[in-house]
Amino acid sequence: MARLPEQIDQLVAYKGAAIAVWLAMFLALERLWPAASRPSAPLSDPSGRALVRFAAKHDLKRIAKNGALWAFNALLGPAIVLPVTLLAVEWGPAWRPPGWSGWPALLLDLALLDLWIYWWHRANHESSWLWRFHRIHHLDNFLDASSAGRFHAGEVALSAMVRGAIILALDIPLGHVLAFEALVLAAAIFQHSNLALPVGVERALSRLVVTPSIHWLHHHAVRADTDSNYSTTLSLWDRVFGTQSPNVRSPAMAIGLAGEPDTGLRELLAAPLRRARPVG
């Protein structure tokens, strides 16, 4: 059964507030302890305008573009993602036994949804039509916490619909879906961040979850690496399904798609209407 609307509003608000705090924390941490240098940060600008110099130095143009895509996707939440999710929860066959609840049920659902998102992400690379949308995420030529929300709205809507079918079939409760959404956003902010972690900490964490070193390889501008490391939260899926990159991240590695420069916001939004190059 779906919760009452006011309870849903409250849960969504809590989730949004928690993610906002998490995002602010990583935006600050990655500035304090960066793992890689930001590209093209000129110390002086021919125009001489202080604001232009400041924006260039701090990579604000790229971050504003990612922020705009993120804000647009946030609007899709109440417009598409939440309604589709609520329908899936309400129309579910309610086949779960009453005793199937509590932490074990939550953890199992989180793992099942994480497995689903592994295959969804992989499908976005292997289907040339889905790649048209997903390549917008990969055109980013640097990674930081702002990259975590850089997705084409079409990908977000498609993902919500496919996920709705999974929720319906598995009869997943709404609270578990919202917990998964928060987990995925938190994981995405962490793994895209430009935060330098101590080597030992990152190595230990990477055995369980996807760390920046793992995910940055997924954004390496070399197709073999781009088409690997698909996991979102648990790192084991790439090991289980044989899609873990054998390479090691280096701070100077090129990020993005080889031969495909990033474009302006309008071009990014229109890009899926054009034919993308074939998938690898």
Ligand SMILES: [Zn+2]
């Ligand atoms: Zn990808």
